[in-house]
Structures are given as C-alpha cells and as structure tokens.
Amino acid sequence: MPELRKDPVLGRWIIISKERSKRPTDFPVEKPRSGGGFCPLCPGNESFTPPEVWSAKSDENGAEGDGSGWMVRVVPNKFPALIIEGDLAKEGVGLYDKMNGIGAHEVIVESPDHEESFSDLPARKMQFVLRAYRERILDxxxxxxxxxxxxxxxxxxxxxASLEHSHSQLIALPILPRMIVSELDGAKSYYSYKERCLFCDIIRQEMQQDVRVVCQNERFIVITPFAPRTPFEMWVLPKHHQSSYCLQSDEELYDLACIFGEALQRLTACIPNVPYNFVLHTEPLRSGGTEYFHWHFEIVPKLTSIAGFEWGSGFYINPLPPEEAATFLRKSLEK
Incomplete structure (x- = not known):
C-alpha cells in the first residue's frame, strides 16, 4: 500500500508509492555527451570568461590574476540571472511589490580537466571546490x-547543465528564498517546542535506527531522508551542530570532501550517468549563528518527472522508499 510521509522540516507530504517501486537499473538516464568543440571553461580560454574573482592555484608560485596553473576558478556568469551593479529601488505598484534584479551570479569551475566530473575529484581537489564556496559566501x-x-x-x-565542463554556481540574493524561509520556520518551531535542533535529532535517530544511513565518517553523515522527493535523494550533514557552512575549517572541508565524494560515487555506481542537482542550505548572511538551524547539502537525482499532479498539489510521488534506496547505495561499491 502507498504511504504518505511528512517531511519533519518543511511539513510537506510525500507519497511513497511502493507499487511503482524500481531497482536502480529501471530508471532511464541520459547517454554521456560526446566531447569536442570549444569550451570557455578550459585552461587557455580564460579570456573568454569574465575576469576571475577567486582561484586556487596548483602551486604557491601560480600566477596572480587570470591565467594558467589554477585548480579551481570562480568567475562571474557571462549571462547572469541577477546583476551586481545598481540599487534595489524597492517600490510598490498598487498592491504589487517589485525591486531591481540586483545580486551576484558566479560560476565555480571545479577542475581544469574537461573530462573530470565532480564525483571523480580526489578529496584534495574537491576540498578546494568546497573552500571556494566558503570564500565566496564570506566575500x-x-x-x-x-x-x-x-x-x-x-x-x-x-x-x-548547459556546459559539459564540470562546474557549480552560486547566486547572491537580496531576499531570502522561500525554501530557506520554510526550513528556518520549521526548525525554529521545533526548537521552540523541544529546545533541541531538529536536524541534530534527525541525525541521532538515523544513527540509532541505521536504516537510512548511506555512509559516514567522524564529522559528517549522509542519509536518505524519511520523506524524499525523488529516488536516491540524499542529505549530507555535519554530525555536530553548526548553523553556518562558513564556519568550516580547511580540515573539516577535507572530511566533507571525502564523504561527499563517497556519496556521489555510490550514486553513480547505482545509476551510471545519473543527472542530479545539489544545493547548499546554510543560515542567512550575517545571522551570527542560530541554535535551531543546521547547514546541509541536499543531493537530488533527476529520475522522476514533475507533472500536473505535482504542480497542482505540491505533493511529490516517489516510487522508491528511502530505506530501499539506502540499501542499494550502501551495497553499490561492494565488489
């Protein structure tokens, strides 16, 4: 029988339709795209992107500014969703509100190697990508x-993804995204009632039950959430309470890189060439630390379609229970 499961953070309901249950090989995925052609993100083509705003050089003697020798490079998006120049100019138009599209939109080029995917990055290389996120948020x-x-x-x-070369993005916003507001409200409501962090309680229960834990190390844990939107959705969380991603030390970022890479390797071992999105949810800027919010990454594979029922109701239909997904992921790297 199908189940209705309530997300404890957002309060949204998810339909787990076991009758539609699938094995990893049953999900359709796209074929790998063939290489070739011009790539503006490859080394030697730095002049075809806006000037970099941050980079990690391959050695301490790397050239300053745009040029060769970089491991990770951050540049403004050439076609930004929001622009950084100007004022917000908030105004009302009758009962409607509007403001100028002010923000920042940047591209994090994760490797100079055109063929290297994020999941293939060694921990030391992935650490620099994760460090780029931290440094750009702080700036x-x-x-x-x-x-x-x-x-x-x-x-x-x-x-x-519109470019084959592995990259991630960030967008700085003049308002809080609705999803973040909902997470903050859900976490704050739980804390007001129980005086404990909701995410910390989730981590404790998942470690005790051990049915949705995918992998873990000393500092971080990866779980399939109780009410996942899609098959093989995973959350990456610090085991100890932290509200801001920017508080991570370089040593912590290395451990995060190890567990993040393992999670993605398990996913791609289950479903080769799987398309996915991941997002970082951290506390709002200049919050100064909160006792109720807990930063985390959400990894969401693109394996099901959003159709009329989903758009009209806000419900997601997931054909794979997260307990089964966690079992597949745990066994995926076994020889």
Whole structure:
C-alpha cells in the first residue's frame, strides 16, 4: 500500500508509492555527451570568461590574476540571472511589490580537466571546490544588499547543465528564498517546542535506527531522508551542530570532501550517468549563528518527472522508499 510521509522540516507530504517501486537499473538516464568543440571553461580560454574573482592555484608560485596553473576558478556568469551593479529601488505598484534584479551570479569551475566530473575529484581537489564556496559566501556577505547566497550544481542535461565542463554556481540574493524561509520556520518551531535542533535529532535517530544511513565518517553523515522527493535523494550533514557552512575549517572541508565524494560515487555506481542537482542550505548572511538551524547539502537525482499532479498539489510521488534506496547505495561499491 502507498504511504504518505511528512517531511519533519518543511511539513510537506510525500507519497511513497511502493507499487511503482524500481531497482536502480529501471530508471532511464541520459547517454554521456560526446566531447569536442570549444569550451570557455578550459585552461587557455580564460579570456573568454569574465575576469576571475577567486582561484586556487596548483602551486604557491601560480600566477596572480587570470591565467594558467589554477585548480579551481570562480568567475562571474557571462549571462547572469541577477546583476551586481545598481540599487534595489524597492517600490510598490498598487498592491504589487517589485525591486531591481540586483545580486551576484558566479560560476565555480571545479577542475581544469574537461573530462573530470565532480564525483571523480580526489578529496584534495574537491576540498578546494568546497573552500571556494566558503570564500565566496564570506566575500559576498560584505555586501549589505544581499541576504542569502545559494550554492548549487546542475549535473547532466536533464538537471539543467548547459556546459559539459564540470562546474557549480552560486547566486547572491537580496531576499531570502522561500525554501530557506520554510526550513528556518520549521526548525525554529521545533526548537521552540523541544529546545533541541531538529536536524541534530534527525541525525541521532538515523544513527540509532541505521536504516537510512548511506555512509559516514567522524564529522559528517549522509542519509536518505524519511520523506524524499525523488529516488536516491540524499542529505549530507555535519554530525555536530553548526548553523553556518562558513564556519568550516580547511580540515573539516577535507572530511566533507571525502564523504561527499563517497556519496556521489555510490550514486553513480547505482545509476551510471545519473543527472542530479545539489544545493547548499546554510543560515542567512550575517545571522551570527542560530541554535535551531543546521547547514546541509541536499543531493537530488533527476529520475522522476514533475507533472500536473505535482504542480497542482505540491505533493511529490516517489516510487522508491528511502530505506530501499539506502540499501542499494550502501551495497553499490561492494565488489
């Protein structure tokens, strides 16, 4: 019989339709795209992107500014969703509100190797990508026009990727995204009632039950959430309470890179060429730390379609229970 499961953070309901249950090989995925052609993100083509705003060089003697020798490179998006120049100019038009599209939109080029995917990055290389997220959020936080920085990745055409070269993006926003507001409200409501962090309680229960844990190390844990939107959805969380991603030390970022890479390797071992998105949810800028919110990454494979029922109701239909997904993921790297 199908189940209705309530997400404890957002309060949304998910339909787990076991009758539609599938094995990993039953999900259709796209074929790998063939290489070739001009790539503006490859080394040697730096002049075809806007000037970089941050980079990690391959050695301490790497050239300053745009040029060769980089491992990770961050540049403004050439076709930004929001622009950084100007004032917000908030105004009302009758009962409607509007403001100028002020923000920042940046591209994080994750490797100089055109063929190297994010999941294939060694931990030391992935650590620099994760460090780039931290450094760019800290820098954009200085701009008082911005309230939030959303880091996200689109992997695969079905997930919205427009370039083959592995990259992620961030957008600084002058308002809080609705999803973040909902998470903050859900977490704050739980804390007001129980005086404990909801995410910390989720981690404790998942570790005790051990049915939705995918992998873990000393500092981080990966779970399939109780009410996942899609098959093989995973959350990556710090085991100890932290509200801001920017508080991570370089050593912690290395451990995060190890567990993040393992989670994605398990996913791609289950479903080769799987398209997916991931997003970083951290506390709003200049919050100063909260006792009730817990930063985390959400990895959402693009394996089911959003159709009329989903759009009209807000419900997601997931054909694979998260307990079965966790079992597939745990066994995926076994020889």
């Amino acid at each position: 954009l936080e200085k701009d008082l026009r911005f309230q939030y920085v959303l880091v996200f990745k689109n992997h695969g055409k079905a997930a919205g």
